[in-house]
Amino acid sequence: MEIEIRAKIGNPKKITSSLKKDKNVVFVSEKAEKDVYFKHSTDTDRKLVLRIRKTKNGDTLTFKAKSKGDDTAWPDVDLPLNDAKSLEKILRGSDYEEVVTITKKRATYKTKKEKFEINVDHIQELGWFVEIEGRGTQRERKSVEKKLNETLALYGIAQTDTVRQGYVPLALAKKLVK
Numbered sequence: 001m002e003i004e005i006r007a008k009i010g011n012p013k014k015i016t017s018s019l020k021k022d023k024n025v026v027f028v029s030e031k032a033e034k035d036v037y038f039k040h041s042t043d044t045d046r047k048l049v050l051r052i053r054k055t056k057n058g059d060t061l062t063f064k065a066k067s068k069g070d071d072t073a074w075p076d077v078d079l080p081l082n083d084a085k086s087l088e089k090i091l092r093g094s095d096y097e098e099v100v101t102i103t104k105k106r107a108t109y110k111t112k113k114e115k116f117e118i119n120v121d122h123i124q125e126l127g128w129f130v131e132i133e134g135r136g137t138q139r140e141r142k143s144v145e146k147k148l149n150e151t152l153a154l155y156g157i158a159q160t161d162t163v164r165q166g167y168v169p170l171a172l173a174k175k176l177v178k
Contacts, residue, residue: 002076003144004133007152007161012120012128018155019109019118028108028117031055037099037168038091049099049168050091052084059084100171116151126170130157 009015019025034054039046051062059081064074081087092098103124110117119131132152136144149159163170 001135001137001141002074002133003136003141003148004131005145005148005152005162006129006131006166007157008163009120009128009130009157009161012122012130015130015155015157016107016120019120022154024112025109025118026112028110030105030107031057033104033106035102035104035167036088037101038096039099041095041097046099050096052081052088054084061087100168100175102167102171104167111151114147114151116148118151121167123167123171125174126167129163129167130155 020027032055036052036054038050038052039048045066047066049064051060051064053060053062061079061081061084062076063079064076066074105122107120108117109119114134117133119129119133121129121131123129130152132148134144134148149162152162153159165173
């Protein structure tokens with residue numbers, strides 16, 4: 001299960017500078033991503049969400065089950081995707097609805113010891129975020145979240161600064177405000 005915590009940040013340069021200086025952290029990549037989220041029209045509870053992630057280096061289809069508790073942990077599966085356009089047409093023709101599209105620029109880092117992924121994201125229309133992700137079972141969730149929060153604290157992000165919603169609910173809330 002993917003377990004992640006994110007925080008809205010005001011100064012991305014401060015965090016990226018700290019990450020680059022940390023000997024336990026390795027820079028992985030920087031890229032633009034366009035995520036298109038779909039749900040079936042009959043799935044009013046969003047029990048299963050499909051995401052098509054488009055990048056310059058290839059596309060990915062992700063199946064995400066309903067989050068467990070707060071929007072911080074959910075079972076997910078990623079598969080390489082050869083023809084995103086055709087899949088989108090099939091989904092739209094099969095009663096799948098686009099929930100939201102999220103466009104972002106992402107710098108990805110990994111911690112050497114814990115193998116956490118740390119992303120510094122600029123989300124179009126939402127601003128800057130830092131997101132840290134680990135993996136574990138539902139039983140391990142609390143301990144993984146504790147370690148994720150401790151890691152964020154090393155970079156000046158307090159637990160009180162975290163956002164308990166994912167980018168999809170944040171983007172949907174922003175759409176409602178407009």
